[in-house]
Amino acid sequence: MPEPIIALRGVTKRFGAVAAVDDITVDIQPGRCFAWLGPNGCGKTTLIRMMLGLARPSSGEITVRGYAVPRDARQALSRVGAIVEEPRFYPYLSGRDNLRIWAAHFGADATARIDGELARVGLTPAAGQKVGAYSLGMRQRLGVARALLNDPELLLLDEPTNGLDPAGLVEFRTMVRALVAEGRTVFISSHILDEVERMADDVAIIQAGRMVSAGSIADLTRGAVGTIDVRVDDPALARTALAGLAFVQSIDDGGDRGRVAIRSAATGDDELREVADRLVRGGAGLLELGVRAASLEAAFLEITGVTPGELATGAPSAAAPGSGSTPPSTPQFLQPGKGA
């Protein structure tokens, strides 16, 4: 296994009594897209700032490209690009002039890359406009162009799709995959499950500052429950008929027009047959039956107890497994520090 491009060992950041990042240990392998997934305010940005030497950890060790951060941050960051929180520029200068300023700080090679990176992010036509006139999506693109100026091995992008329209999202995903195909490592933080599932190879789930799970998307979804969706004449009878089935974990009959969602530990043919048989024999009146395969969303819900809506708003979840002050001590799918 190659040396991890980022290695975190017991990284903690405290603000007074509050641990914004709490004892994070994980290895991030090079040449992959790694997503740091969690609700707003869960410590994603703080962790990125520490990895970039912009903030000091209260305890723990951070290694980026083999260099200790913040001690050897200059060497570590010589080929690292980043967007932290949001890309900021000089609004009274053009996009190209802004890149010239940053390229001058990086060195001559970076100046030579300006046109290529502007073209890569699709900003060549707008490069002469003042950044103050850019939309948020355009600034995000310019931020990515700036992050690429020093030909980075590692890109750290904090919520990079904020402000992108649907077409921009597709382009961004394609660009990230292209960057990974070039051999670069892309580390993104996000609270958008769907985006992460489509873009990332590996994911770590962070909740209340602690990492509650880490692994490849395939590993995470493999262990998650699926959902059997049915539509019946009588949801109440359906609930009665399905009671006692070993593989059924929960039944949600609150959907409209007789829709019932059955969260199931397995969603194979045998389970579907059993559900159909029970519903017919129980007189619930089976009208439709289908399966939703286990997704990252389901895995996330199962691990954190946070719904996608709560994830987007950063609202705390009630009785969330692994949430609050007693999160699971180790990730459920992969042991942290064993390679994500």
Add this chain to the structure above:
Amino acid sequence: MALIGFELRRIVGRRGSFFGVMAVCFGFALLAAFLVPSGEQNAGVWITAIGTPLVFGGAVVAALEGSYDQAQGTMRYLVLTGVPRWRLVVNRVPALLLALLLIALPAMVVGAVSMVGDDQPTNEIVIGLAAGLTYGAIWGIVAMAVGTLLRSNGAGIAVALVLYLLSTAITAFVEAQVSETVAEYLLPNVAAVVAAFGYTGDDDFTSTNAIPYATAVVVLLVWLVAIVALAIARVQRDEY
């Protein structure tokens, strides 16, 4: 050099402050050239004409330079380039001096044109122009450093201008309450001595002039280096 050039580019890019101050300095110079009778344009006139607007306007430009990257959120991206943090601050000093020179240039041209004429006190006008520019540079560096140190545009302007405006009062107070020697070494006094370039005419604008010129230059440099060093220390330890 390239980084200093781009720092200057950013200062000039904030057109409102840069060209606004330039216009005010130019306007004051025109007033001095046309309203003060020929032959009476001594050093004091030109210090007032160029130095006063340059100190006020320069403080605005300089404090903005010191605090802008922090306020705009660009400082963290400058730090991420790997350029040492201290250098990011130090680069601001020559860029500011160049910017103030550019700002003062049209006014200096007016001053230079005023020297034409047999009855004009050329030497005094030169000293007045140089003193005005020096005043602007000194208090500009103070405003920039305080703006960086306190991460605030307003604080940078306020500290520089309060020290400038109350310089006579501060020096007199320390002279009376503490010691005449200590008063001579205070920043406002050494700034005035250095800016005077040894001028001892009727409009001698230094509060006390006992301190030797060379000593005043050294003490002034110590003051400025100390203030800039405080700003560097803040940037070195800050989290972004």
